[in-house]
Amino acid sequence: MSEIVLKIDDKEVKVAAGTTVLQAAQQAGIYIPTLCHHEKLEAFGGCRLCIVEVESRGWTSYVVSCLYPVAKDIIVRTRSEKVDKIRKVLVEELMAHAPDAPELVKLAEVYGADRNRFERKESFCVVCGLCVRYCDEVKHLNAVGFIDNGAEREISFIPEVAKDVCWECQECFALCPTSYAQAAYLLTEALAFPGQRKAAVRAAKVPVATQRIIPIKPVAATT
Amino acid sequence: MPKLQSVAELEKYRAEILAQRDPAKPCIAVCAGAACDGMDSAAVAAAFVTEAGKLGGKIEVRTTGCHGYCEKGPNVVVTPGDICYFEVQPADVPEILAATLKGEVVERLVYKDPNTGAKAVHMHEVPFYKHQTRLLIGDNPKIDPMRIDDYLAVGGYAALVKALTEMKPDQVLDEVKKANLRGRGGGGFPAGSKWETTKNAPEKTKYVIVNGHEGESAAFMDRAMLTGNPHKILEGLIIGAYAIGAQKGFMYTRHDMPLLEKHVRNALAQAKEYGLLGQNILGSGFDFECELHFDVGIFVSGESSALMRSIEGNPPEPRPKYIRTSVSGIWDKPSNLNNVETWANVPQIITKGAEWFTSIGSEKSKGTKLISLSGNVVNSGIVEVPMGTPLRTLVFDIGGGVRDGKTxxxxxxxxxxxxxxxxxxxxxxxxxxxxxxxxxxxGAGGLLLMDEDTDMVEIARYLLDFLVNESCGKCAPCREGMPQMLHILTNMTQGKGKPGDLERLEDLAEVTGAASLCALGKTSPDPLKSMFRYFKPEYEARIPGGSGDK
Structure with a gap:
């Protein structure tokens, strides 16, 4: 495969054709913020935080780096006044849902986002879709999916599937930037199949001290 | 009907149709377009059929697609002479038939100028029609959309014949490029360049698509074309497929319009029966199939990449356009998508040539444009004018100005x-x-008139409320930004504007426009941006303490 040379933040970077700008930056040790990106998953382009400025043949455009393929001689700027403003407002919008989510708090500091700028929204979910996509693409379980559209879109565990597979897996809990996936699971359990897990635990005679909520298995860290 | 095997057979068949028709025989065309249908034009048509039946075939009755003058429906046009009757009721039918037999006109049903009282009998005298150039919609009153023979009788599929027999695919493409036909769906992107991209894409399997979703609020001309004259669009599509080298086409349209579905389904079946679709079309060696596909009920399914995902059987979520759909679309094959009106323009470009086409319109926008006229206008309806026509002509000469004497x-x-x-x-x-x-x-061509009483903050709120419900929710700026803008605008219309609201709106508009994934989100702040450009004082007045932008 042919190699492509491009410029990211004044640094010359050489990568294989077909690489995305985000991957190219990561290979060169240049940081671009992401929320919905995970190396094991297909690029989604949902959170838009990885937006960068690209100059190509004299034209400047704003593209999301997780999806934008590298091209010869393009100049990428991972930060600019406009890029920073976009990230700031996006973080402010997401903080309307989850004002204390650690990743958002960190980004708010970098970009000067005000967590109280916009009207609070009742859901803690930032709809990054990591749980939904991980469950589909990596686990092939589809125990959690998106429901509804637009502002009403949220994640939802499918009780018929979740009751058999989620407690054993729990891998999406650690991926979730706001801990909402875990909360949504437990709510589903409480509503749709209460007591089932406890009965199983009792039957297996597991000591109370080890009946924990946090994942038993370690999960591959997000990038 | 046996399949037509060659161009000669088609032309022979066309000659037979025309030989059976007497142009002097009176024909009553009853509009069954959406607006007239809503005013029970079906009852009018039924009365004409019953009463004309008693006359022993002296008068023909035809149910047609939209004539355009929706305001004054049910519309009836009598040929020869194109005598226009408006607001026709079933009770008027015997009188119209009697007058038609005698070659007379029913004066009380013709157009009367609301100011001067002057009457206009013939279509070319009625103000609403006389300032138009009806190249696309003009055939509607002449065609029963359920009868392919009606389309053949007005010269239908002659462009396809010309393309298949006299032109190579490259020549067809060149003609469309020379005509500088620009996409009618919103962007105005040159159709020829798009065709060329798909044509030149390396994959052998290629698709062509009619985007007949028409989700834009206040736009209703595509459905009028597709319902009223489906073969015109199909002919354009087949010609495009020939030029591009596509083997398969899709008509993507609304699921919620039974009449449109019936007409398009019927048109596809008839075209297949006549040999205008399928293997070896008219003996040319060119094969092409076309399938009908329906949307899933949300606005964003009209966005090209979402539409293509929908055809694949996936949820209609837009895809980032860093790879164009004309190169990698449906099932990653090159897919050329054009709007209904764009395809409808193709046959006449082939028949009459690019030079003729470019003689109509403005310097950079050629041909005519269909416009849906609505809002506080006297004459709402579907209008077709050359590009470059001043808005004043549309609003006052054709539209009759603002309703109720307002400004x-x-x-x-x-x-x-x-x-x-x-x-x-x-x-x-x-x-x-x-x-x-x-x-x-x-955009697609929805023109909305607003009178002096219009609250521009409320308009922005209303339009955004529509989009918030139509967003798919995939990307953050669209999903989060639009509801936040809507919230602020709603507060402002309720007298709850706060200092900082305008600045918040400006930031949200900028970021939603710059960072959204697809055109829905990217253009959602456009109404608001135009408001800030022209009507900002109205917005400032909603913030306590002056501009309030502190």
């Missing part, structure tokens, strides 16, 4: 993703680039 305040183009311009820009020409520069891009 014009603003003109809004392009539905929920368009923009509003103030009345003093009324002399601006209808032109893709010109209107975009003014901040009111033509």
């Amino acid at each position: 014009l305040k603003a003109i809004h183009f392009g539905g929920a993703m368009g923009g509003s311009i103030p009345a003093d820009l009324i002399d601006a020409p209808l032109d893709f680039d010109g209107m975009s520069k003014l901040g009111a891009p033509i």
